[in-house]
Ligand SMILES: Cc1ncc(COP(=O)(O)O)c(C=O)c1O
């Protein structure tokens with residue numbers, strides 16, 4: 001949970017006065033703390049990469065990705081998990097070392113696969129047989145041999161929102177663990193001339209606080225590895241256990257140190273492999289939210305304060321579900337503080353409402369605040385993951401800027417969109433233009 005530093009009543013975030021940030025860059029504003037991101041990366045290094053032999057950690061870019069973020073991740077010695085051509089392109093443009101990129105996706109298009117092949121990404125995580133065949137064809141055509149992992153769903157259900165639970169059997173992700181299907185897939189990969197199968201991958205879900213589900217997941221996959229070794233002579237060199245480590249949003253969450261997860265993961269992998277008579281493969285983790293979630297805040301300016309007597313007080317802010325769809329999508333909960341009154345006693349309970357045209361656009365129900373008025377600055381905490389990366393232009397609202405802060409310094413890493421940006425990709429078809437319409441009509445008459 002982020003430390004709440006207050007100076008002269010103003011909330012200070014990574015050495016920056018949030019009121020000044022809002023004045024300088026406007027609101028809504030995403031603010032990301034470089035120090036928090038780097039300290040999380042260092043924890044990954046200290047408690048995993050440096051502690052264990054033959055392991056790797058890749059940051060799951062879907063949580064928050066910009067070119068600057070790629071630079072930070074690279075400098076911290078982590079790899080990168082991308083899940084689309086757009087994320088891959090961002091990494092390419094940032095000069096991220098492609099051998100440290102893992103390319104995910106349950107339905108990568110031929111163009112995306114080609115992009116990955118062209119840029120020599122380190123690993124493709126193959127989700128299904130169709131993709132395997134496509135990739136073999138594309139790699140062959142490009143005269144390159146590509147390294148792949150097979151994603152499987154180990155039949156493990158963690159306690160999280162059902163939309164972000166992915167390890168259960170009934171999942172759109174991964175190759176079935178039906179022995180006939182998975183054996184056929186492994187055999188095919190072994191036979192394909194331009195594919196090198198390195199091992200298996202699973203990802204159980206996101207915002208998870210239990211480590212026993214990783215135990216079950218690993219044990220299941222080690223059994224699979226043993227079977228493949230004994231039956232068809234395939235020995236897996238890599239075991240990627242995904243991400244999913246939960247963070248603090250509210251008091252209902254009990255976040256754990258990284259060691260809580262990775263120590264269990266490593267102990268289980270070692271024990272299961274030794275029992276199965278297998279060499280311990282390289283173990284890979286893919287944390288996303290855990291690295292950036294608590295590193296971000298979103299600043300909003302308060303507009304209307306609307307009291308419905310005897311019912312509730314709605315506080316309207318200048319953003320909402322376009323910049324943070326998580327409450328509407330997953331019923332996600334957040335904490336927030338009035339950043340310009342951070343030292344004042346809490347005396348009201350209010351509901352923070354976004355500015356979109358639907359009642360579901362509520363950022364926080366029943367938040368305790370000091371006396372709140374139009375013009376106040378609200379800081380919603382722990383918005384670093386899956387906020388900017390999931391932002392939309394719903395209601396034609398331009399996306400906020402993203403500012404990176406560090407020890408009192410601040411710099412824009414993504415410019416605020418403006419109305420022109422909303423129209424940039426738009427075209428009006430010629431046939432709708434008046435003159436053109438007339439000529440089409442004339443033409444029709446001539447034909448008649
Ligand atoms: C394959 C894969 N790896 C890693 C992650 C990162 O998850 P999280 O941000 O919960 O760590 C995800 C998203 O849940 C994912 O789909």
Ligand SMILES: N[C@@H](CCCC[NH3+])C(=O)O
Pocket residue numbers: 062164206207326330385386390
């Ligand atoms: N978008 C989800 C997380 C998805 C994880 C990706 N596999 C969230 O905001 O919680």
